[in-house]
Amino acid sequence: xxxxxxxxxxxxxxxxxxxxxxxxxxxxxxxxxxxxxxxxxxxxxxxxxxxxxxxxxxxxxxxxxxxxxxxxxxxxxxxxxxxxxxxxxxxxxxxxxxxxxxxxxxxxxxxxxxxxxxxxxxxxxxxxxxxxxxxxxxxxxxxxxxxxxxxxxxxxxxxxxxxxxxxxxxxxxxxxxxxxxxxxxxxxxxxxxxxxxxxxxxxxxxxxxxxxxxxxxxxxxxxxxxxxxxxxxxxxxxxxxxxxxxxxxxxxxxxxxxxxxxxxxxxxxxxxxxxxxxxxxxxxxxxxx
Amino acid sequence: xxxxxxxxxxxxxxxxxxxxxxxxxxxxxxxxxxxxxxxxxxxxxxxxxxxxxxxxxxxxxxxxxxxxxxxxxxxxxxxxxxxxxxxxxxxxxxxxxxxxxxxxxxxxxxxxxxxxxxxxxxxxxxxxxxxxxxxxxxxxxxxxxxxxxxxxxxxxxxxxxxxxxxxxxxxxxxxxxxxxxxxxxxxxxxxxxxxxxxxxxxxxxxxxxxxxxxxxxxxxxxxxxxxxxxxxxxxxxxxxxxxxxxxxxxxxxxxxxxxxxxxxxxxxxxxxxxx
Numbered sequence: 001x002x003x004x005x006x007x008x009x010x011x012x013x014x015x016x017x018x019x020x021x022x023x024x025x026x027x028x029x030x031x032x033x034x035x036x037x038x039x040x041x042x043x044x045x046x047x048x049x050x051x052x053x054x055x056x057x058x059x060x061x062x063x064x065x066x067x068x069x070x071x072x073x074x075x076x077x078x079x080x081x082x083x084x085x086x087x088x089x090x091x092x093x094x095x096x097x098x099x100x101x102x103x104x105x106x107x108x109x110x111x112x113x114x115x116x117x118x119x120x121x122x123x124x125x126x127x128x129x130x131x132x133x134x135x136x137x138x139x140x141x142x143x144x145x146x147x148x149x150x151x152x153x154x155x156x157x158x159x160x161x162x163x164x165x166x167x168x169x170x171x172x173x174x175x176x177x178x179x180x181x182x183x184x185x186x187x188x189x190x191x192x193x194x195x196x197x198x199x200x201x202x203x204x205x206x207x208x209x210x211x212x213x214x215x216x217x218x219x220x221x222x223x224x225x226x227x228x229x230x231x232x233x234x235x236x237x238x239x240x241x242x243x244x245x246x247x248x249x250x251x252x253x254x255x256x257x258x259x260x261x262x263x264x265x266x267x268x269x270x271x272x273x274x275x276x277x278x279x280x281x282x283x284x285x286x287x288x289x
Numbered sequence: 290x291x292x293x294x295x296x297x298x299x300x301x302x303x304x305x306x307x308x309x310x311x312x313x314x315x316x317x318x319x320x321x322x323x324x325x326x327x328x329x330x331x332x333x334x335x336x337x338x339x340x341x342x343x344x345x346x347x348x349x350x351x352x353x354x355x356x357x358x359x360x361x362x363x364x365x366x367x368x369x370x371x372x373x374x375x376x377x378x379x380x381x382x383x384x385x386x387x388x389x390x391x392x393x394x395x396x397x398x399x400x401x402x403x404x405x406x407x408x409x410x411x412x413x414x415x416x417x418x419x420x421x422x423x424x425x426x427x428x429x430x431x432x433x434x435x436x437x438x439x440x441x442x443x444x445x446x447x448x449x450x451x452x453x454x455x456x457x458x459x460x461x462x463x464x465x466x467x468x469x470x471x472x473x474x475x476x477x478x479x480x481x482x483x484x485x486x487x488x489x490x491x492x493x494x495x496x497x498x499x500x501x502x503x504x505x506x507x508x509x510x511x512x513x514x515x516x517x518x519x520x521x522x523x524x525x526x527x528x529x530x531x532x533x534x535x536x537x538x539x540x541x542x543x544x545x546x547x548x549x550x551x552x553x554x555x556x557x558x559x560x561x562x563x564x
Contacts, residue, residue, distance in 0.1 A: 187350055188386035192400040192451065193376040202399070206390035283390050283431040 064253040072253040080251035082242070082258075093261060095237035096227060099155070100269070103162035103223045104216075111170030111219070112212055118171070119178020120204050129175075136168045140226035144233060158235055162227035166219035173215025177208030210284055213277030220269045224262065239265075295361050296454035296487030298324040298347065303356035303366070304512075305342050316342045318512030319356070324504070326361075329481070329488040331498040333548055334508030334516075335555035340491045341383070343513065344457050347489060349374035360455065376404055379448035381458040385440055387432040393419070393443050394428040400451040418450050422480060438469040442476050449480060456481075458490045462497065471529060474500060482526060495544050499537060500527065507547045510555035517547050 028034060045066050051057045053065030064072075072078050076085045083089060118125040140161055147157040181203065189203045231240025239258045246254035278284075305317040316339040324330045332340050346353050347365060349372040358366035366372065387396050394415055401411035419425050424442060432440050441461055448456060462470050478501065481488065492498055498505045499521055507517040519540060523531050531537055 182384075182386070184382050184384060184386040185388060187348075187374070187380065188382065188388070189399075189403075190350075190374045191348060191376075191378070191380045192447075193404040195403065198403040202403070203388070206388070209390070281390070283392075283433060 062252065064256055069253045069256045073257050080246070080249075080254050082246075082251075082254045089257075089261075092237055092239050092242045092258070093265070095235075096231065096239045097265065099159050099162060099227055099231075099238065100220065100223055102159050103166055103227065104220055106159075106163050107166035107170045107219050107223070108216060111167045111215070112174050115171040115174025115212075115215075116178060116200070116204055116208060119175045119208065120200060125175070132168060132171060136172070140165050140222075141229055144230065147230075148234070154234060154236075158227065158230040158238075161230040162223040165222040165226055169219040169222055170212075170215045173211050173218065174208055177211025177215070178204055180211060181207035209277075209281055213273060213281070216277075217270050217273050220273060221266060224266055224269075228262065295326055296485075297326045297361055298322075298455065298487060298489070299357075299359040300324075300343070300347075301357050301359070303343070303346065303358060304354050305339070305346065305351075306354045315512040317353075318514055320508075320514050321356075322506060322515055322518075324487060324489065326487055327485045329490065329501060329503045331490045331492060331502035331505045332508060333492060333495060333498050333505060333544070334513065335510045335548070335552045336493070338508050338511045338551070338555065339513030340508055341459055344380070344459050344489060344491060346372070347455070348378055348380045348457050376400060376451045377453050378455045378457060379451055379453040381441075381444050381448055381456070381461045383459045383461070383463065385432075385437070385444060387440055387444050387447065389432050392429050392431050393424065393435075396432070396443060397447045397450055400447065404451070415450060418446055422446050422476070436469075437465060438473050441465075441473055445477060445480060449484065449486075452484070453486065455487045455489060458488065460491050460493065463493065470494075470497065475529075477501070478526065495541060495548065496532065499540055499544065500529075500531060505544060507544065507551070510551045510558065516551060519544060 049066050051060050052063045053067060056063075072080065073083050075083050078086060081088060082092075114128065118128050143161055143164060144157075147160050151157045151160055185203050185207060186199065189199050194202070227238070228240035228243070231238040232244040235241045239262055242258045243255050246252065246258070300320060300322040303317055303320045304315070307314040307316055320339075320343065322330075332343070334340055342351075345351050347358055347360075349365065352370065352372050353366050353368060355368055356366075357364060360377070364370070365378075387393075388399065391399065394412065397415040397419060398408070398411040401414060402408060406414075416425070416428065419428055422442065422445075424439075424446060427435060427439065427443070432443070435443070444461075462473055465473065474497065490498075490501060502521050505519045505521055506515055507519070508514065509516045521540065523534075523537070
């Protein structure tokens, strides 16, 4: 060190360089991860094919094999009336998605503020926590009779059943998120002259955000859980209804079509939430250096 | 300084008793210390001796059990009085407390904004300060993207923009390698050169204490009391060359002996507690 003045930071000490999109794609294609994943899926399909179509296992002979399901799914004129080309298929998807959207909306709108308040104010937490911990372990299906008795109409009880577990997951993860915030951030905020609303909006909320989004991902998952069960019991549309209806009507390939659709939708919603979370929390994705 | 000089801290007969699970723990015992306006006061002492307790009391994070702490004649702390942090006393924390969800610029504007300054004005002031301190390049970076030395500089900037009268630093450069420390020390001294602040600085590093401080206060092992006050009269601006002067070595010897004595006591006390 020859100069006394502190030198300005060299720009290279800061890793701002995210690899360009094309490079990322190439890296992804050349890593074994993608191929291992594909191999896993192919093995699953192979197992399914072998046990149902090639050498059916004792009780598997009634199950539709992958080829049968695929032909049905892609047929313009499907035997059982549900395929990629029938409006009914999309109607079921839309009904289920719409219900999930409403359940998820209410779970977020009620769960996040409640969780934040519980984490922020000891008193709110002391009131609410025992109640939530008491209700949370009750399985969604146990609520079915009460939901039907309490809530009028056909739609609302179904949405309520999907909402309930999503609400608990959101609330508790948000609470956990607030509790995870280092005490020093609160001290720093007070030291810098924050009023309570600043602490809430600028420390509690952003500090809990990573946990909130984990909670929302879990929430959408458990909402699908309960939704499908609820749709099997009551409802005239929706993927859960479709599965049960196809079982009753002995239209087995449709069951599998609906199941795979659920898998794909669930994955899609999870990715969507992660994407929104990533956009809101660039500080977690950029801070890897 | 002169009549308008601010930032004189008066710590008079302060005691602090912690009461976890009914076991009284005397952290600070009848501690008195006068810090003049604009003084760079460094506190050294064995680990867990109650230095941070004192700092937290000045910052307004917790109350005290006895005595009084004044700032420019106003009472900051007194038993039975709810502690209150204020923008006149800025803390730089031991483990760093930049908000990871805000970039450097938003961290620096945080104070002025919550204190009610218009957003535009706060941003301009922050950008000017960052430029002055050589941090303009990283204004849009998040703390997680910066080295620990860089984060410390930003945190000092975040404190200074509020124009506090007192700067409280709790072992801010600990766990930093010697080279980084050297650079950050010079950064801190330069930043303070332009503005006259009273500094309350806690450290374990005796070299750091002598290089930075105008006064080094050695605390006893718990409960904390003032053991010795040493005036460090090297001229400012100081450079790292100070460290090779004869006078520096003499002072260092003196401080080291005093601290070592207390550390040995603390160690023996620890042995006794374990036995």
